[in-house]
Amino acid sequence: MDKKYRILVADTEPTVRTAIVNYFTEMNFECLGVETESEVINLVQKSEPDLIILALELNGIDLLRHLKSAKPNTEVILTSSGANVPDIVRAMKMGAYNVMVKPVQLEELRDQTYRILEIVTTPPQKTRQDRMDDKKNGLIARLMKSTEPSMVELFSVAKVVAASDSTIFITGESGTGKELMSSFIHLNSPRRNESMVPVNCGAIPENLIESELFGHVKGAFTGAIANRTGRLKAADSGTLFLDEVSELPLHMQVKLLRALQEKRFEPVGASRSEESDFRIIAATNRDIEKEVEEGRFREDLYYRLNVIPLHMPALRNHRGDIMPLVEYFIERFNNEKGLEVEGIEDEVKDRLRTYAWPGNIRELENVIERTVILKRFGKLTVNDLPKKLRGEGNLVLTDQGFVDMPEDGIDLNLEVARLEERLIKLALDRTNGNKNQAARLLHLNRTTLVEKNKETRTGSLTENTTTLQ
Numbered sequence: 486m487d488k489k490y491r492i493l494v495a496d497t498e499p500t501v502r503t504a505i506v507n508y509f510t511e512m513n514f515e516c517l518g519v520e521t522e523s524e525v526i527n528l529v530q531k532s533e534p535d536l537i538i539l540a541l542e543l544n545g546i547d548l549l550r551h552l553k554s555a556k557p558n559t560e561v562i563l564t565s566s567g568a569n570v571p572d573i574v575r576a577m578k579m580g581a582y583n584v585m586v587k588p589v590q591l592e593e594l595r596d597q598t599y600r601i602l603e604i605v606t607t608p609p610q611k612t613r614q615d616r617m618d619d620k621k622n623g624l625i626a627r628l629m630k631s632t633e634p635s636m637v638e639l640f641s642v643a644k645v646v647a648a649s650d651s652t653i654f655i656t657g658e659s660g661t662g663k664e665l666m667s668s669f670i671h672l673n674s675p676r677r678n679e680s681m682v683p684v685n686c687g688a689i690p691e692n693l694i695e696s697e698l699f700g701h702v703k704g705a706f707t708g709a710i711a712n713r714t715g716r717l718k719a720a721d722s723g724t725l726f727l728d729e730v731s732e733l734p735l736h737m738q739v740k741l742l743r744a745l746q747e748k749r750f751e752p753v754g755a756s757r758s759e760e761s762d763f764r765i766i767a768a769t770n771r772d773i774e775k776e777v778e779e780g781r782f783r784e785d786l787y788y789r790l791n792v793i794p795l796h797m798p799a800l801r802n803h804r805g806d807i808m809p810l811v812e813y814f815i816e817r818f819n820n821e822k823g824l825e826v827e828g829i830e831d832e833v834k835d836r837l838r839t840y841a842w843p844g845n846i847r848e849l850e851n852v853i854e855r856t857v858i859l860k861r862f863g864k865l866t867v868n869d870l871p872k873k874l875r876g877e878g879n880l881v882l883t884d885q886g887f888v889d890m891p892e893d894g895i896d897l898n899l900e901v902a903r904l905e906e907r908l909i910k911l912a913l914d915r916t917n918g919n920k921n922q923a924a925r926l927l928h929l930n931r932t933t934l935v936e937k938n939k940e941t942r943t944g945s946l947t948e949n950t951t952t953l954q
């Protein structure tokens with residue numbers, strides 16, 4: 486390092502302060518520790534540090550606001566003794582480079598410092614696993630550049646909590662990227678060099694799930710011909726990814742809760758318990774609070790898992806990311822399959838941007854894969870799109886609320902009935918199924934609403950009409 490960079494460490498805890506100062510001083514930084522707010526303000530005026538590592542407890546939010554207006558070019562990393570999501574979001578929005586949850590890992594702090602100060606070190610040789618990890622990180626990185634408010638908020642939290650050891654609960658509709666997010670968190674955590682062990686709780690047959698999670702000893706049941714290590718043990722020192730966790734049967738939820746609380750569990754048929762140290766990331770595409778309310782998911786396990794909630798927004802709620810994703814997928818499928826699809830007609834862009842994408846990013850990926858393979862080369866036109874996107878037989882409701890008429894026309898009665906059905910469903914959803922309130926929202930009397938509701942339920946509309954509950 487030719488230049489001597491200045492780092493200011495502001496923390497009320499002497500042990501933390503000294504550890505960080507010593508660490509950076511040894512690496513040839515000019516590093517100074519202070520313990521009060523006024524010392525920070527004074528020193529920043531005098532010495533213009535390149536980076537400030539500031540404890541949130543030291544009135545960090547107010548101090549950050551002051552620093553960002555007085556010295557906009559000074560980068561700030563906040564450290565916090567707990568993962569308080571609203572504070573993290575506020576700090577990131579106010580321009581903090583990152584918020585790190587204590588105990589701060591010094592190597593992590595060093596890596597972030599290098600990134601901030603753009604200090605270049607020789608990277609170690611990459612392995613195949615590294616390259617796969619880079620790819621996953623790259624996918625998420627594309628969305629990290631998103632300017633859509635829901636994504637900005639999601640990533641300001643994800644980046645921070647990844648570095649902590651806290652339990653994370655990822656929710657979101659199918660295909661929104663929950664699994665990719667869990668990899669991102671693992672790969673950006675201090676456990677990144679250990680494995681992330683996935684358990685798809687919905688895919689394992691009920692009678693095997695206990696052995697799958699906790700392992701079994703030889704002879705524990707018919708077919709147990711040898712000892713077997715369970716996934717909890719396999720995740721020792723790493724991350725355990727409990728995918729589709731809401732699908733666990735209730736009796737397994739009890740056992741899992743106990744194992745998570747005690748970090749100990751008994752393999753099936755074993756007389757002694759085992760220990761394992763893992764970080765948990767859980768995910769579900771169900772409305773988990775409803776599952777709890779209706780008794781299908783244990784409340785105590787829910788609270789145990791829902792320490793830091795991350796919600797992956799539906800694609801229709803961050804439409805600004807659709808075109809960057811489309812361009813990425815076209816390039817990827819061109820490369821993978823040796824094709825030369827180039828460019829997209831404006832009309833196609835409109836269709837892609839305004840379609841509802843009920844299957845989210847996965848559906849978008851599939852649509853582009855199919856379209857690129859069939860097209861092979863040239864510019865994509867509306868006729869290359871699958872039927873659902875061409876809008877044939879369907880009305881296309883655009884963002885502006887305009888209705889687009891397909892070339893071969895529509896069946897007016899059918900479309901009006903569909904619209905009516907959608908509005909009734911919306912009113913019922915909004916009132917949690919209360920028919921009196923829903924009728925009031927629609928300026929109908931209750932009997933008319935019930936009648937109309939019945940009509941749609943008897944299937945008098947088309948086959949793809951959703952029925953009302």
Ligand SMILES: Nc1ncnc2c1ncn2[C@@H]1O[C@H](COP(=O)(O)OP(=O)(O)OP(=O)(O)O)[C@@H](O)[C@H]1O
Nearest residue numbers: 624625628658659660661662663664665770846847
């Ligand atoms: N940011 C992204 N960039 C590129 N591809 C993405 C991105 N996010 C998700 N995908 C792709 O979309 C598909 C769905 O993602 P993923 O499996 O993570 O979603 P999920 O929420 O776990 O879905 P499900 O609930 O159905 O399990 C995957 O093929 C993934 O590679």
Ligand SMILES: [Mg+2]
Nearest residue numbers: 660663664728
């Ligand atoms: Mg998934």
